[in-house]
Amino acid sequence: MSTSASALAIEKQVELLTGVEDKYGGIILEIEKYMDSEVFLSLLRASLSQRKQQGKRAVWIKLPIEFVNLVEPTVKEGFKYHHAETDYLMLVKWIGESADTIPNNASHRVGISAFVMNEKREFKRRVASSKEQVSGNSPTGVVDEIDTEFVEILAFRQSHQSFFTKSDLLFMCMLRPLSFDIQKQDREIEAAQWMSVDDYAEQPFIQKHDSFRGVAKVCLTKSEKEYAGFSPVPRTTTASGKTSYLYFNSRDVNKL
C-alpha cells in the first residue's frame, strides 16, 4: 500500500479507533470492523500518541476472534495479553508515566453446590457450573423445577491451581423449597429423590472422603437448626454505585 492510499484509509477509518474511557484513566478501544493489519497499525500508532497527549495511562484493545489478523501487530506495538474469552482477546499497554497499575486478571472459577432442604429434614443437591453465579437472589431453575429461595452459604471449598493456574471456589448453598402442593411434590420425589440428611451422611462414599464428610457434617448440623452460615445483605458500593452483596453470619451480628 502506498503512503497516500494508507493515509486515505486512515482518514476514512479513523472513527474505528475511537474508544470508551474507563474510571481509571484508561481508554478501551474496541475493534468492530475488519481492517487490513497495515491500516490498523497506522491507526494504532496515531491513537497511542493521541492518548498519551491526553494524559491517558492505559490503552486497552478488545479484539474479537474474527480479527485475529490484528493480534500480531498489536503485540508488536508493545501490548501484552490481559485476558481472553472464547470469542475475544483483550490486550493492554501501559502508557502512563507512573508505575503500572493494570488490574489483575480473574484467578478463580466459582461453582455452586446447592442443597435444597425441606421441613422434614430431607434434601437433595445439585452442582451448578460457575456460569450460574452466586447471588442474593433466588437462583430460580438451579434445582430442577422446584421454586426455591436462597437461605445462606453453608461453607465453601477452595482448591488451588486445580485448572492450569486457576483456582476453584465451590460455594455450598442452602435453599428452601417455596411451594409444596402435593401433586408437585409427588412428581418431584419420583424425579429427584429426596433423601433424609442422615441417610445422605451415612453413605459409604461420603464417609470415605473427608471432603464430603465435612460437608455432610455441616448439613447435619444445619438440619438440627444449630448452624449459622453466611447470608447476603445487599450493599451499595461507593466507587461505582453498583450493588454488591456482603455475606456474613447475620445471626451472630443481630444477637449483639
Add this chain to the structure above:
Amino acid sequence: MSTSASALAIEKQVELLTGVEDKYGGIILEIEKYMDSEVFLSLLRASLSQRKQQGKRAVWIKLPIEFVNLVEPTVKEGFKYHHAETDYLMLVKWIGESADTIPNNASHRVGISAFVMNEKREFKRRVASSKEQVSGNSPTGVVDEIDTEFVEILAFRQSHQSFFTKSDLLFMCMLRPLSFDIQKQDREIEAAQWMSVDDYAEQPFIQKHDSFRGVAKVCLTKSEKEYAGFSPVPRTTTASGKTSYLYFNSRDVNKL
C-alpha cells in the same frame, strides 16, 4: 518455502508438537521454540489428526506471547481462545465426538482485606491484591512486619462484573498477631497505627457507606467474641489427591 524444505522442517521439528495429557482426555501442546507459521501449520494439522486417532477429545495450545505469529494460523485451524495471562495465550479445539465439555474460564478475582486484632480490641487492616491467595496458612508478610496467624474469614463481599465481565470476591480475614515484644510493638504503633475497633467503626466515612458499615459491625461483633466466621480445615480431594480447604462455621459444628 518449497514443499521439500517444509517437509524437512517438519521432520526436524516434530518433537515440538509433543504434548502433555490432561486427566480429561485432552492433550496440552506447549510451543517452546520459534517456528515459521507455515511449518507450524503443517505440524498442527498432523498433530490434530494424530490426536483424533488416539481418541483425544480436546487439544490445547499454549502460545507464549513471543510466538504471537502463531495465533492467526491456530485460530484458522478452528481453535478458540480459552484464557490469557500477560505472557501467554491458551487456545483450545474440541475434537471429540460427544458434546463439548471444555471447562469454564476463571470468572472471579479474589482479594483479601486483612484485619489484625490484638488482645486490647485494637486492630488495623490492609487490603491485599488477589495475587496473595486465601489459604489456611499464615499469610506471612501480608500485614507489614507483624507475624500473624490466620483466624477465620469474617465475611466476604461479591461485586458482579466489576471489571469487564469479571466479578470480584473480597474476603475479610481476621488475623491474630503472634509476637508482642515491646520494642517491636512500639515501632509498629508508630508505623501502622493500631486503632480501637470502636474508633474505627465511628469514623464518618465508615458510617456514611453501608458497605463499610456492615464490615465494621461484623468486626465489632467479633471483638466482643460473639461472632463465628468460617475457618478452614484441610481436606484431601478425591479426584486429584490435592489438598483443598473447606471453610465453615466450625464453632457451630463442634457444638453438636
